Each structure stands twice: as C-alpha cells, then as structure tokens.
Amino acid sequence: MKSIIFEKPGKPADILKSTEVPMPEPGPNEVRVRVVASPINPSDIMFVQNLYGIRPQLPSGAGFEGVGVVDALGEGVQMRTGMRVSFTSVGTWSEYAIAHQRSLIPVPDLMPDDVAAQLFVNPFTAYAMVQESGVKEGGWLMLTAAGSAFGKMVIQLCKMRGINTIGTVRRDDLNDELKALGLTEVINTETENMATRVKQITDGNGVACVLDAVGGHTASEALKCLGKGGTMLMYGLLSLQDPAFNVGLMIFRELTVKGFWLTDWMRRVDSATRQDVAQNVISLLSSGKIQLPVEASYSLDQIAEAVEHADRHGRWGKILVKP
Structure with a gap:
C-alpha cells in the first residue's frame, strides 16, 4: 500500500514522499481504517518539521486526522467492520491507517466525506x-x-x-x-x-x-x-x-x-464535557449550520503540490489528501 513517509524533519514539500509499505495489522484495541480523505492542518506541517508537541518517531508517517471505513479489528474491539468513522492517528496520509478504538467517531450518513475528514482538529x-x-x-x-x-x-x-x-x-x-x-x-x-x-x-x-x-x-x-x-x-x-x-x-x-x-484539553476535561463537545460539533456539521469548505484535493503521489498549496496565503478552504 502507499503511505506518506518522511525519514528526517524538514520542509514538507522537500521531504515527504509516497512510499510503498506493508499493509499494517491492528493490535489490541486498535482498528485498521481504509482512508477516504485526510486534511492538511498547520499541526501536520509543524509535526513534519519537528516543531510540534508530539515528536515524530522516524521514519514516520504524517497526517493526524481523517475519515475512512473500518476494515479490520484488533483483539478486544467490539464493533463491526464497514463502519464509516472520523479518526485520529499519526499517519493518516495513507491508503490504510491504524487507529485506537477510542479515537473513532462514527460519522452520520448526512455528513459528506469532505466534512467528516475535518471533524476533529x-x-x-x-x-x-x-x-x-x-x-x-x-x-x-x-x-x-x-x-x-x-x-x-x-x-x-x-x-x-x-x-x-x-x-x-x-x-x-x-x-x-x-x-x-x-x-x-x-x-x-x-x-x-x-x-x-x-x-x-x-x-x-x-x-x-x-x-x-x-x-x-x-x-x-x-x-x-x-x-x-x-x-x-x-x-x-x-x-x-x-x-x-x-x-x-x-x-x-x-x-x-x-x-x-x-x-x-481533551485529557483535562471530564467525559461529559468531551461528549458534549462531540455531540454539538457533529450536530452543527451534519445540519450544515457550520460550513467547512474544501479548496482542493490531491492524491498521495501529489503530496508535494498538496502541502505547498496548503501553505499558500489567501486560501478560502481546506486542502485534502485523498488516497
């Protein structure tokens, strides 16, 4: 499968590349997600440059969130495959990604993939x-x-x-x-x-x-x-x-x-607060009361163009990576 990998920190357009890697297998309490779309956020760009709160374990994947379909379950996961989910992980700019089951948010049918890809950050x-x-x-x-x-x-x-x-x-x-x-x-x-x-x-x-x-x-x-x-x-x-x-x-x-x-913040607040935020955000996005426009989408092979576009001044919408 294809995945965006970097072996050293640096300017994203210079160091990110689409690489063939083995299909990952989920461990205990993990799932494998077939990625449909993933946004390019400022935190992703900072991470690739080793300027973020989470440091990359090199060689590393890139991308922190996305939307996809669960296609394999690890030990202890009580859910079904085929579910469309918003998820967070390290390495979402990939055809498949591994995510902890706690990071999954089921996506309502009314929410388009382009919106669900941006659901969390x-x-x-x-x-x-x-x-x-x-x-x-x-x-x-x-x-x-x-x-x-x-x-x-x-x-x-x-x-x-x-x-x-x-x-x-x-x-x-x-x-x-x-x-x-x-x-x-x-x-x-x-x-x-x-x-x-x-x-x-x-x-x-x-x-x-x-x-x-x-x-x-x-x-x-x-x-x-x-x-x-x-x-x-x-x-x-x-x-x-x-x-x-x-x-x-x-x-x-x-x-x-x-x-x-x-x-x-998510670690600090209680579960009721986290649930309240999740319910309100999903409701606002599903109803269309809050808009999350997308300016352009790129394939994994176009990652250099994608990150350059994401860093461009005057954008009116998000840049997505679509495997």
Missing part, C-alpha cells in the same frame, strides 16, 4: 476555545488569522452565540466572505493599527479574549487590544517567532496569557 478546537474564552453574549472576542479554516469556524460559532468578533487579516480579498459568515469587524494588520482600531470598535473597552495562532509581532500587538482582566489564548505560532509582551500592560490590566492544545 479544527471543529473541536474552535468549540473548546470559544467555551474556554468565557466571552458572553454581547461581548467581544478577537481572533488573529481570521481567514483560516479555524477562524471561519470560530466566527460562525460566535455568531450563533451572539458574541461580537474582530478578525485580523493581512489582505482584504476574504473580507466579504468573513463578514457573510458573521465577522463583526475586520482589521487589516498591514494598513491599520490594531490597538487603535480595537479601541474605536469597542468604545475604548478592549476585547475580553484574543485567540492567537500567529505569535510574533501580531500577538504582541494583540495583547494591547485586551480590556481589563482579559485573556489571550495562544494555539499556534504561524510566524515561527515568539511574541514580546509588555509586562507593565499585563500587570496593570491584570491580563492572562495561556497556551491551548486540544490534546491536553
């Missing part, structure tokens, strides 16, 4: 972070990199909850689409002063929470946009640069800066 993170933000109806939440797939999910969730949103972008070509999804205000960081605009928008109060995926200068400026007692949740570092924070601002405004990693 972005939707669960967006839902959990909006919860974690603590912003109430009528309050203000700000998000950097608003045009990302994750940003679009947050915008839609906040609109449903009556939360006002400010999104930052670096170019204006997606502004109309973001406003149509429910973004209240948009700030172009290339042409506008972020803190000044936020002050104008919020009548000088600032925002209650910032969700930041960029780091670097963007995060440093976003901190200035927080109101008294505000919180910044950092879940990415797209700039690959650490921010520099004004300590005086943090002290006298009583600000909090926290990291957010879905893997740890």
Whole structure:
C-alpha cells in the first residue's frame, strides 16, 4: 500500500514522499481504517518539521486526522467492520491507517466525506476555545488569522452565540466572505493599527479574549487590544517567532496569557464535557449550520503540490489528501 513517509524533519514539500509499505495489522484495541480523505492542518506541517508537541518517531508517517471505513479489528474491539468513522492517528496520509478504538467517531450518513475528514482538529478546537474564552453574549472576542479554516469556524460559532468578533487579516480579498459568515469587524494588520482600531470598535473597552495562532509581532500587538482582566489564548505560532509582551500592560490590566492544545484539553476535561463537545460539533456539521469548505484535493503521489498549496496565503478552504 502507499503511505506518506518522511525519514528526517524538514520542509514538507522537500521531504515527504509516497512510499510503498506493508499493509499494517491492528493490535489490541486498535482498528485498521481504509482512508477516504485526510486534511492538511498547520499541526501536520509543524509535526513534519519537528516543531510540534508530539515528536515524530522516524521514519514516520504524517497526517493526524481523517475519515475512512473500518476494515479490520484488533483483539478486544467490539464493533463491526464497514463502519464509516472520523479518526485520529499519526499517519493518516495513507491508503490504510491504524487507529485506537477510542479515537473513532462514527460519522452520520448526512455528513459528506469532505466534512467528516475535518471533524476533529479544527471543529473541536474552535468549540473548546470559544467555551474556554468565557466571552458572553454581547461581548467581544478577537481572533488573529481570521481567514483560516479555524477562524471561519470560530466566527460562525460566535455568531450563533451572539458574541461580537474582530478578525485580523493581512489582505482584504476574504473580507466579504468573513463578514457573510458573521465577522463583526475586520482589521487589516498591514494598513491599520490594531490597538487603535480595537479601541474605536469597542468604545475604548478592549476585547475580553484574543485567540492567537500567529505569535510574533501580531500577538504582541494583540495583547494591547485586551480590556481589563482579559485573556489571550495562544494555539499556534504561524510566524515561527515568539511574541514580546509588555509586562507593565499585563500587570496593570491584570491580563492572562495561556497556551491551548486540544490534546491536553481533551485529557483535562471530564467525559461529559468531551461528549458534549462531540455531540454539538457533529450536530452543527451534519445540519450544515457550520460550513467547512474544501479548496482542493490531491492524491498521495501529489503530496508535494498538496502541502505547498496548503501553505499558500489567501486560501478560502481546506486542502485534502485523498488516497
């Protein structure tokens, strides 16, 4: 079977290749999944470069989530083959992948494969972070990199909850689409002063929470946009640069800066919370109330083109790998 393998960390387009490997066999409490589609997320790109919280065991597969059909069961697994599931694992950019039975989410018939492929990482993170933000109806939440797939999910969730949103972008070509999804205000960081605009928008109060995926200068400026007692949740570092924070601002405004990693959040919360998130996310996606657009799909043999496309600025949808 074909699988995307890398033998050393590096630039994904240079080191990822489609390789013939033996068909894997599931161990105890595992299943084998025939993969239908898998997205390319920023976490996947970071993992391949050895910049993620989980380190690759080389040689390693790539891709963290996908949708597929269970075709073989390991010892102790009580389910049937032929089920369509969303799943997480390491190595989902492959014709077949091994997943622990706990990572499987049965996919409703109404949910298309392109949506089910993206069911976990972005939707669960967006839902959990909006919860974690603590912003109430009528309050203000700000998000950097608003045009990302994750940003679009947050915008839609906040609109449903009556939360006002400010999104930052670096170019204006997606502004109309973001406003149509429910973004209240948009700030172009290339042409506008972020803190000044936020002050104008919020009548000088600032925002209650910032969700930041960029780091670097963007995060440093976003901190200035927080109101008294505000919180910044950092879940990415797209700039690959650490921010520099004004300590005086943090002290006298009583600000909090926290990291957010879905893997740890899922471990930390109780099973009822995890189940609530899963049910709500599946319901929102199955009903079409939340949209997860796909811009392009590529085969395993086209992996270099796929990761280059995924890293391209100005995308309006997710890039999928389809074995």
